[in-house]
Amino acid sequence: MATPPPPPRPRRGGREIHTTGEFDAALARPGGLAGLRIQSVDLTDRTFALLTASTATTVFLGCPMEPEAAAKVGADGALVFPPVPDLPFDPYRNRLYTPDELYEGVTGPGGYQATPDALSHAWFGTTRADGDVLSSMLRSLHDDAVGDALDEHLAGRRVVGVMGGHAMVRGGGAYAGAARLGRTLARAGYTVATGGGPGAMEAANLGAYTAPFDDPALDDALALLARTPSFTPSVTAWARAAFAVRALLPGGGDSTGIPTWFYGHEPPNAFAGHIAKYFANALREDGLLARSTAGLVFLPGAAGTVQEIFDTATPNYYDAPGTPMVLVDRTHWTTSLPAWPLLEALAGNRPMATRVALVDSVDEAPAALARLGAA
Numbered sequence: 123m124a125t126p127p128p129p130p131r132p133r134r135g136g137r138e139i140h141t142t143g144e145f146d147a148a149l150a151r152p153g154g155l156a157g158l159r160i161q162s163v164d165l166t167d168r169t170f171a172l173l174t175a176s177t178a179t180t181v182f183l184g185c186p187m188e189p190e191a192a193a194k195v196g197a198d199g200a201l202v203f204p205p206v207p208d209l210p211f212d213p214y215r216n217r218l219y220t221p222d223e224l225y226e227g228v229t230g231p232g233g234y235q236a237t238p239d240a241l242s243h244a245w246f247g248t249t250r251a252d253g254d255v256l257s258s259m260l261r262s263l264h265d266d267a268v269g270d271a272l273d274e275h276l277a278g279r280r281v282v283g284v285m286g287g288h289a290m291v292r293g294g295g296a297y298a299g300a301a302r303l304g305r306t307l308a309r310a311g312y313t314v315a316t317g318g319g320p321g322a323m324e325a326a327n328l329g330a331y332t333a334p335f336d337d338p339a340l341d342d343a344l345a346l347l348a349r350t351p352s353f354t355p356s357v358t359a360w361a362r363a364a365f366a367v368r369a370l371l372p373g374g375g376d377s378t379g380i381p382t383w384f385y386g387h388e389p390p391n392a393f394a395g396h397i398a399k400y401f402a403n404a405l406r407e408d409g410l411l412a413r414s415t416a417g418l419v420f421l422p423g424a425a426g427t428v429q430e431i432f433d434t435a436t437p438n439y440y441d442a443p444g445t446p447m448v449l450v451d452r453t454h455w456t457t458s459l460p461a462w463p464l465l466e467a468l469a470g471n472r473p474m475a476t477r478v479a480l481v482d483s484v485d486e487a488p489a490a491l492a493r494l495g496a497a
Contacts, residue, residue, distance in 0.1 A: 137157065137158055137159055138158075138159050138161055138216070139158050139159065139160040139161065139163060140161055140162070140163065140216040140217065141163060142163060142164070142165075142168065145160065145163055145165070145168065145171075146171075149171055149175060154175050154176060155175050155176065155177050155180045156176060156177075156178070156179050156180065157179050157180070158180055158181070159180075159181045159183060160180065160181065160182050160183065160185055161183045161184070161185075161214055161216040161267070162183060162184045162185065162212055162214045162215050162216045162267075163185050163216075164185070164186050165182075165185045165186060165187040165191065166186050166187055166188055168187070168191075169187070169188045169190065169191045172187060172191040172194060172195055173190070173191060173194050176198065177194075177195040177198045177199075177200040178198045178199045178200065179199075179200075180195065180198075180200045180201075181200065181201045181202075181203075182195065182200060182201070182202045182203065183203045183214040183267075184203060184204070184205045184206070184212060184213065184214030184215075185205070186205050192204075203263075206260060209245070209260070210238050210241035210242045210244075210245055211238065211242045211245075211264060212264075213260045213261075213263040213264040213267065214263065214264075214267055215264070215267050215268065215271070216267070216271065217271050218268070218271045218272060218275055218378075218396040218397055218398050219390075219396070219397040219398070219399055220395070220396070220397065221364075221365075221368075221390070221391075221392035221393070221394070221395075221397065223238065224237065224238055224239040224390055224397060224399070225237050225238075225239060225361055225365070225392060226238055228358060228361050228362060228365070229362060229365070233356075233357075233358035234356075234357040234358040234361060234389070235358075239389065239390060239399075240357075242383055243383045243386050245257075246261070246383045246384075246401055247386070249261075261401040261402070262402075264401060265400045265401055265402050265405050268398050268399065268400060269398070269400075269405065269409055271398065272378075272380070272398040272409060272413065273413075275378070275396055275398075276313065276315075276378065276413055279313040280311060280312050280313065280415075280416040281312065281313045281315050281378070281413055281414050281415055281416055282307050282312040282313070282314060282315065282414060282416045282417050282418070282419065282491065283315045283316065283410055283411065283413075283414030283417070283418040283419070284300070284303060284304060284307070284314060284315070284316050284322070284323070284326035284418075284419050284421065285316070285317065285322075285418060285419065285420045285421065285423065285427050285430045285431075286300060286316075286321060286322025286323060286325075286326070286420070286421030286422065286423045286427060287321050287322055287421070287422065287423035287424050287426070287427055288319050288320045288321040288322075288323065288387075288388050289321055289424070290320075290321035290322045290325065290421075290422075291321070291351040291352050292324075292325075292344070292347040292348050292350065292351045292352070292363075293344070293347070293348030293351050294351075296322070296421075296422070296484075297321070297322070297325045297344070298325070298344055299325075299483070299484035299485065300322045300325035300326050300329070300421055300484060301325040301326065301328045301329035301332070301340060301343075301344065302329060302340070302484065302485065303326060303329060303419065303421075303484050303485075303487055303488065304325065304326035304327060304328065304329025304330045304333075304377065305329035305330065305332055305333045305340060306329070306488045307326075307329075307330070307488060308329065308330035308333035308375050308377065309333050310488065312416055313376070313377065313378060314326055314327065314329070314330040314377040314378070315377065315378040315379075315380060315410060315413065315414055316377070316378075316379055316380070316394065316410075317379070317380060317381060317388075317406075317410060317426075318378075318379025318380050318381030318390050318391060318394055318397055318398075318399065319379075319381050319385075319388035319389065319390065319391060320352070320353045320360070320388060320389065320391060322421045322422075322423065323379065323381075323391060324364075324391035324393060326377070327377045327379055327391055327393035327394040328340075328343060328347075328367075328391075328393040330374075330375050330376070330377035330393070331368075331371070331374035331375050331377065331393040331395070332371065332374060332375070333374075333375040334373075334374065334375045335371060335374070339371055342370065342371075343367045343370070343371065346363065346366060346367050346370065347363055347364070347367060349363065350362075350363040353389055357389045360389070361389065361392060364391065364392035364393060365392055367393075368392060368393075374393070374395075375395075376395035376396065377393070377394050377395060377396075378394055378395075378396050378397070378398065379391060379393075379394030379396070379397045379398070379399075380397075380398045380399075380400070380406055380409055380410040381397065381399050381400075381406070382399065382400050382401070382402070382403045382406040383399065383400070383401050384400075384401065384402065384403035384406070385403065407429070407430065407433065408433075410430075411430060411433055411434050411445075414445065415445060416445075416446075416491075416495065417445060417446035417447070417448065417491045417494065417495060418430075418434055418445060418446070418447050418448070419448045419450060419487045419491065420447065420448065420449045420450065420455075421450050421451070421484065422450065422451045422454040422455075422458075424459070428459060428461055431447070431449070431461050431465065432461075432465075434447055435447070435465055435468060435474070435478075438469075438474040438477050438478070439468050439469075439472065439474050441472070441473050441474070444473065444474060444477045445477065446477050446478075446479075446491055446494035446495050447465075447477060447478045447479070447494075448478075448479050448480075448481060448487050448490045448491050448494065449461070449462055449465070449478075449479070449480045449481070450481055450482075450483070450484050450486075450487050451482070451483075451484075452480055452481070452482050455480060456480075462480050465478055466478070466480075476494065477494055478494075479491075479493070479494055
C-alpha cells in the first residue's frame with residue numbers, strides 16, 4: 123500500500139484564504155481579514171461580512187463579489203484584482219488542476235476540443251500570436267498561482283521525478299516498465315512527479331495510480347489502454363481510454379503531473395491526481411526538476427529528456443546541492459544519444475560522481491536511486 127502523504131503545511135504562514143470556510147474562520151479571529159490574501163474565493167454570498175469587516179490591508183485575487191461589497195472594500199483601501207471574464211481558465215486559481223477539471227466534457231459530442239484544456243491551449247495560441255500585454259500578464263499570474271499551489275501540495279513530500287519521451291506507446295514493453303517503476307516508487311512512499319504528458323510520463327503516473335491495488339490491476343489497466351496506443355490521431359479516444367481505466371479502478375493513488383500548454387501536441391494524462399499545468403515551458407521545466415528533491419529517473423527520450431538531464435547535472439556539478447540521477451537503458455544513453463559519457467566526464471572526481479548512475483533496465487532504477495540517496 124502507498125504511504126499516506128504528510129499533512130499540508132499552513133499556506134504561506136496562514137495568510138492565504140482559499141475557501142469560504144477559511145474566510146469565515148478568519149472573520150472570527152482577532153484582526154479579521156487584515157493582511158490576508160483571499161485567492162479565487164466566490165464571495166457573492168458574503169456581502170454582509172464584507173460590508174462590516176475592516177479590509178484596508180486585505181488583498182482580493184479574483185474573488186467574485188456583489189457590486190456594493192466591491193465598492194466598499196475598494197473604498198477601504200483593499201487591493202482588488204477582479205475576476206477576468208470570458209477566459210477558459212482562472213488566472214488566480216488557488217489549487218492544482220485535476221484530470222476531471224481539465225477534461226470536463228471529453229465524453230460529450232465535442233470531445234477533447236470542447237474541454238477546458240483544449241480551449242486554454244487555443245486561447246494561448248491566439249494571444250501569443252497577437253502579443254497582447256494583458257494576455258501576457260494573465261498567463262504570468264496564472265503560472266505564478268500554479269507554482270504557489272504546487273509548492274503547497276508538495277511540501278514535506280519525498281518527490282521523485284520520472285522523465286521520458288512522449289512517443290512511448292501504450293501496449294509496449296517500455297510503457298509497461300515505466301508503469302512498474304511508478305508503482306514501485308509510490309509503494310516506497312515517494313510522490314511520483316512527471317512532465318504530465320503522454321508516453322513515459324503517463325506510464326509512470328499510471329503506475330502510481332495503481333499502487334494501492336493488487337498487482338494484477340496494473341496488468342488489467344495496461345491491457346485496456348493498449349487498445350488506444352497513442353494520443354494521435356485522436357486525443358479524445360486516448361483520453362477516454364484513460365478515464366475508462368479510472369472508472370474500472372476508482373480511488374487510485376496520487377501522483378503529480380507538470381505539463382505545459384506551450385507544446386500543443388502533448389495533452390495531459392489523466393492518471394496524475396494533481397496537475398500543475400503552465401503556459402511557460404521554462405517555468406514548468408524548472409519547477410519539475412527543482413521539486414524532485416529525492417531524485418530523478420531518466421527513461422529513454424529525445425531532446426526534451428536530454429535537456430532535463432543536463433539541467434539537473436548543473437547543480438550537481440557545482441554541488442549546490444545536488445539531486446540523485448539515474449539514467450535507464452545503457453545502449454540508449456551511451457550509443458543512441460550518448461549523454462552518459464559526457465555526464466560521467468563532468469562528474470569526474472567531484473561529489474557529483476556519487477549522485478549519478480546508469481542502469482540497464484527500468485527495474486534496476488529504484489535500487490540505484492536508493493543507493494545514491496544513501497550515499
